[in-house]
Amino acid sequence: MLTQDRQSKILSILNEQGSVTVSRLTEILSASESTIRRDLTSLASEGKLNKVHGGATALNQEFVRFEDNIEDKLTKHTDEKIRIAEYAARQIQDDDFVFIDAGTSTLLMTSYLKNSKATFVTNGVCHR
Numbered sequence: 001m002l003t004q005d006r007q008s009k010i011l012s013i014l015n016e017q018g019s020v021t022v023s024r025l026t027e028i029l030s031a032s033e034s035t036i037r038r039d040l041t042s043l044a045s046e047g048k049l050n051k052v053h054g055g056a057t058a059l060n061q062e063f064v065r066f067e068d069n070i071e072d073k074l075t076k077h078t079d080e081k082i083r084i085a086e087y088a089a090r091q092i093q094d095d096d097f098v099f100i101d102a103g104t105s106t107l108l109m110t111s112y113l114k115n116s117k118a119t120f121v122t123n124g125v126c127h128r
Contacts, residue, residue, distance in 0.1 A: 001029065011043065011049065013028065014058040018060075020056060021054050022037060081105045085106075089113050092116055094116060094118055099121050099122065100121070102123050102127070106124060106127065
């Protein structure tokens with residue numbers, strides 16, 4: 001299949017489905033992953049699609065471009081986050097090794113871990 005035809009089909013699939021993976025395109029178009037990745041790179045540089053890890057999305061797909069700061073996030077769904085934090089903290093035993101990811105629910109969880117003898121590691125800048 002010619003490059004132009006293959007790229008046209010990719011755009012048609014994206015128009016119908018909104019997103020597609022590289023592996024799915026290799027099946028549909030009977031092309032190698034390398035060929036599909038080159039096509040996606042080319043189409044993205046032409047501004048015809050959004051290239052994402054593992055595939056592509058149509059330009060009309062909406063992405064979250066703004067994320068609330070941590071202070072604002074802490075004021076949203078607080079009751080639920082506290083219940084999650086309390087429950088998660090209760091699951092930890094003194095001999096556990098625990099990675100606590102960054103986030104507001106995990107930040108709240110740290111206040112329930114003060115007497116724990118478990119070992120904790122985190123990438124949360126605010127977590128203590």
